[in-house]
Amino acid sequence: MHELGITRNIVAIVSDAAKGRKVRRITVDVGDLSGVMGEAIAFCFETVARGTPLDGTALDIRRVAGRALCATCRSEFEQASLFAPCPCGSRQFTRLQGEELKIRSMEIEGEAA
Amino acid sequence: MCGHCGCGAKAGATVINLQTGHEASLGGGETGEHLHDHFHVHADGVAHAHSHDHDPAHVHSHAGHGHDHHHHDHHDHGHHGRRHSHDHAHEHGHTNHDEAAGLVLDLEARILAKNDVLAARNRAWFAGREILALNLASSPGAGKTTLLERTIGDLHHEVNLFVIEGDQVTANDGERIRRAGAPAVQVNTGTGCHLEADMIARALSELRPPPESIVMIENVGNLVCPAMFDLGEHARVVILSVTEGEDKPIKYPHMFRSADLMILNKLDLLPHVDFDVDRAVAYARDVNPAIEVLQVSARNGAGFEEWYGWIRRQSKLLKDTVFPS
Numbered sequence: 412m413h414e415l416g417i418t419r420n421i422v423a424i425v426s427d428a429a430k431g432r433k434v435r436r437i438t439v440d441v442g443d444l445s446g447v448m449g450e451a452i453a454f455c456f457e458t459v460a461r462g463t464p465l466d467g468t469a470l471d472i473r474r475v476a477g478r479a480l481c482a483t484c485r486s487e488f489e490q491a492s493l494f495a496p497c498p499c500g501s502r503q504f505t506r507l508q509g510e511e512l513k514i515r516s517m518e519i520e521g522e523a524a
Numbered sequence: 525m526c527g528h529c530g531c532g533a534k535a536g537a538t539v540i541n542l543q544t545g546h547e548a549s550l551g552g553g554e555t556g557e558h559l560h561d562h563f564h565v566h567a568d569g570v571a572h573a574h575s576h577d578h579d580p581a582h583v584h585s586h587a588g589h590g591h592d593h594h595h596h597d598h599h600d601h602g603h604h605g606r607r608h609s610h611d612h613a614h615e616h617g618h619t620n621h622d623e624a625a626g627l628v629l630d631l632e633a634r635i636l637a638k639n640d641v642l643a644a645r646n647r648a649w650f651a652g653r654e655i656l657a658l659n660l661a662s663s664p665g666a667g668k669t670t671l672l673e674r675t676i677g678d679l680h681h682e683v684n685l686f687v688i689e690g691d692q693v694t695a696n697d698g699e700r701i702r703r704a705g706a707p708a709v710q711v712n713t714g715t716g717c718h719l720e721a722d723m724i725a726r727a728l729s730e731l732r733p734p735p736e737s738i739v740m741i742e743n744v745g746n747l748v749c750p751a752m753f754d755l756g757e758h759a760r761v762v763i764l765s766v767t768e769g770e771d772k773p774i775k776y777p778h779m780f781r782s783a784d785l786m787i788l789n790k791l792d793l794l795p796h797v798d799f800d801v802d803r804a805v806a807y808a809r810d811v812n813p814a815i816e817v818l819q820v821s822a823r824n825g826a827g828f829e830e831w832y833g834w835i836r837r838q839s840k841l842l843k844d845t846v847f848p849s
């Protein structure tokens with residue numbers, strides 16, 4: 412389960428960026444086609460965060476659905492799996508979204524810049 | 525336990541030099557280099573030189589107006605079909621919100637960016653020494669170790685072969701490789717299900733392959749997780765045996781998409797199993813039109829001349845990349 416390693420990375424990146432400040436909330440984008448399960452990250456997060464500056468931090472996971480632009484019929488279509496063809500049958504497409512795996516933002520407690 | 529973030533990264537992971545017996549923990553502490561200290565370092569290895577002219581952690585204050593923050597796009601570099609991005613953390617202070625004052629940091633950080641930075645460093649290290657590094661992935665039991673044993677035996681007059689052997693717990697495969705005649709370092713990932721770039725860096729510091737050698741990285745038997753982690757290899761090889769289902773490429777598309785070569789192994793068993801080679805190849809090309817395919821038997825050596833030809837072409841490609849004419 413690579414989500415454990417990924418969750419450790421999230422905690423490390425955010426802890427570093429927080430520079431010792433208390434983190435109230437983290438928002439993470441996880442694409443449906445990223446090969447990562449948001450539920451598994453959520454499951455790992457509490458355990459991984461324990462004893463770190465992120466202990467008690469809320470984790471918002473935003474699912475990003477798969478979308479692609481068909482190179483044959485030029486229409487945009489929702490893509491449920493990584494290599495699902497366009498409804499027109501074509502497998503030539505450009506992915507528009509759905510492979511995201513990123514920390515969108517974090518919210519630091521009590522401080523206003 | 526990691527002192528920086530306390531995350532206990534790589535708990536239980538060790539590197540064992542099978543020549544000297546030297547064993548080191550990857551769990552932090554005495555092993556020195558720790559990846560958390562390096563995630564913000566931009567890789568500027570041979571292939572990825574570019575500059576960033578801004579402070580990656582500058583603070584903007586927005587009082588009472590809209591939040592049209594300029595997000596710096598990720599810099600994605602294609603390299604043999606994989607992506608490497610360099611990310612920045614930007615802090616934006618919001619002072620005029622209705623809710624309790626809080627500082628929102630827009631991170632836009634790719635979660636795998638730290639690994640990618642370390643992988644880029646490995647890649648530059650390999651390139652500088654003209655070392656061909658191949659990342660071999662498969663399900664458990666597809667025959668990676670047997671393929672390596674035969675390759676070591678056949679190529680040892682031609683090239684120096686070194687092996688980084690990834691396994692969750694045992695050193696059994698590593699011992700087989702060592703007996704076949706190649707220096708090997710065992711990386712036991714403990715609970716981990718894949719190798720990461722920092723493990724490769726540690727293994728290389730034990731293995732010390734000389735210039736122009738080949739480093740074969742035998743990843744943990746798993747088609748899911750290793751797909752996510754760039755190790756800094758020159759090319760990725762996925763091994764599928766005919767005793768598995770021919771639909772593996774579409775079941776594990778990330779792995780087959782990220783691979784440069786698919787080796788169909790155990791061809792000698794084809795008469796005895798229900799495996800449609802054409803369909804397996806078609807599935808692999810559905811997810812990765814550029815993937816090369818070889819059919820071999822690690823048991824009887826069929827197809828191995830083609831495999832060695834592929835390795836030689838990759839070595840040449842690597843040298844041509846280092847010194848473009």
Ligand SMILES: [Zn+2]
Pocket residue numbers: 481482483484485486497498499500501
């Ligand atoms: Zn279409």
